Amino acid sequence: SNKSVVTEFILLGLSSSQELQIFLFFVFSVFYGAAVLGNILIILTVITDSHLHSPMDFLLSNLSFIDVSQATFATPKMIADFLNEHKTITFQGCTSQIFFLHVFGGSEMVLLVAMAYDRYIAICKPLHYMTIMSRKVCTVLVGVSWAIGILHSVSHLAFTVNPPFCGPNKVDNFFCDLPLVIKLACLDTYVLEILVLTNSGLLSLICFLLLLISYTIILATVHRQASGGTSKALSTLSAHITVVVLFFGPLIFIYIWPFESFPIDKFISVFFTVFTPLLNPIIYTLRNKDVKEAIRKLRNRGLLITVKK
Numbered sequence: 001s002n003k004s005v006v007t008e009f010i011l012l013g014l015s016s017s018q019e020l021q022i023f024l025f026f027v028f029s030v031f032y033g034a035a036v037l038g039n040i041l042i043i044l045t046v047i048t049d050s051h052l053h054s055p056m057d058f059l060l061s062n063l064s065f066i067d068v069s070q071a072t073f074a075t076p077k078m079i080a081d082f083l084n085e086h087k088t089i090t091f092q093g094c095t096s097q098i099f100f101l102h103v104f105g106g107s108e109m110v111l112l113v114a115m116a117y118d119r120y121i122a123i124c125k126p127l128h129y130m131t132i133m134s135r136k137v138c139t140v141l142v143g144v145s146w147a148i149g150i151l152h153s154v155s156h157l158a159f160t161v162n163p164p165f166c167g168p169n170k171v172d173n174f175f176c177d178l179p180l181v182i183k184l185a186c187l188d189t190y191v192l193e194i195l196v197l198t199n200s201g202l203l204s205l206i207c208f209l210l211l212l213i214s215y216t217i218i219l220a221t222v223h224r225q226a227s228g229g230t231s232k233a234l235s236t237l238s239a240h241i242t243v244v245v246l247f248f249g250p251l252i253f254i255y256i257w258p259f260e261s262f263p264i265d266k267f268i269s270v271f272f273t274v275f276t277p278l279l280n281p282i283i284y285t286l287r288n289k290d291v292k293e294a295i296r297k298l299r300n301r302g303l304l305i306t307v308k309k
């Protein structure tokens with residue numbers, strides 16, 4: 001029969017130790033709160049500060065929105081499950097997690113490429129920067145990133161909804177990861193595994209190659225135009241390159257061994273869903289003087305309002 005009979009999955013989580021789970025509950029509550037607040041602070045700063053209306057600031061605020069979403073699709077349930085003996089999720093809930101994971105992951109990959117294009121125009125064609133990177137163009141780039149993310153995710157849903165699930169229902173992670181769920185299907189999953197790897201790997205490879213090409217052109221252009229230009233370009237790009245490395249580093253490991261289980265897999269999942277959204281606002285804030293100054297003004301404005309009250 002092609003009809004699925006599994007109505008829920010059991011999430012094995014990060015640990016079976018009750019004492020460790022209590023500790024992790026407090027640790028990840030702090031990390032999750034910091035990630036959400038940090039990214040929301042950047043979004044509010046860009047919206048309220050008149051000096052932060054450049055194309056890069058607009059793209060950065062959208063990256064922060066994706067990071068908030070990426071941190072939220074699974075982390076709150078993980079935190080709640082630390083206090084639950086039975087960690088279950090419905091089939092529909094599992095499918096939703098897979099959908100949102102690939103929407104936000106795919107959208108962020110494309111948005112990072114858009115941000116690299118912004119840096120290319122700013123460094124290689126500075127006189128035409130504001131003309132080329134108009135608000136309309138930036139809006140289109142953001143819209144394309146979301147469209148590709150949604151299309152990428154919808155194509156993944158076919159791999160989850162169609163296979164029959166009729167027995168095993170234990171997922172060895174704190175959220176529904178597509179490769180782990182597919183392995184529970186009651187059929188030979190080899191072809192499905194190849195399709196999933198091709199779908200995700202192709203998008204990741206294209207985005208990664210576009211990023212490498214953009215960085216190479218930027219550095220070559222600046223080095224040719226002026227001595228010491230390479231260090232200047234690296235200084236301008238350092239925050240963006242750091243974020244790209246943090247994002248694509250775990251993906252490279254995942255796609256080298258996509259359907260093999262390793263103890264480090266859960267750490268990579270935590271890094272991708274919790275620490276990357278937490279580190280992104282820290283990195284961009286530390287490397288961007290304008291953002292730091294705007295956040296300081298926003299904080300002082302909040303303190304002033306509090307004092308007046």
